Amino acid sequence: MEPLSRITPATIDVLSVLDASGEAVWGMLVIKSSGRPAGSVYPILERLERAGWVTSTWEDNPTRVGPRRRFYELTSDGAAAAKTAIGEFARKQARPGTIAAATAVVA
Structure with missing residues (x-):
């Protein structure tokens, strides 16, 4: 497994959906659950x-009507790395003095 060169808020949203599911997730469900557009996800x-x-x-379901679906799942190393990345991102967002922390206090 390779480290990611950059981890954006959109990446964190996708990782969070995959992490929360605990199983393979259809790509469109990742889009809907993350609130991010397909062009990003x-x-x-x-x-x-x-x-x-x-x-x-x-998907391998010949009885299903419509186009085949692609399912995504974190690898075991990916799941551990995702939890770390999500936690680090949350800690950075919660630091006093950051814009996100100031916005959270006001909201």
Whole structure:
């Protein structure tokens, strides 16, 4: 597994959905659950897969009507790295003096 060169808020949102599911998740469900557009989510999923954080499989259900779905799941190393990344991101956002922390106090 390779470390990610950058971890954006959108990446954290995708990792959070995958981490919370605990099982393979359909790509469209990642989009809906994260609130991020497909144009952001699918490139993130591809980057996570290339880095070894995520694996994907195509649905194999010949009785289902419609296009095949692709399912994504964190690898065991990816799950551990995702938890670390999510925790670090949350700690950075909660630091006193940051814009996010100031906004959270006001809101």
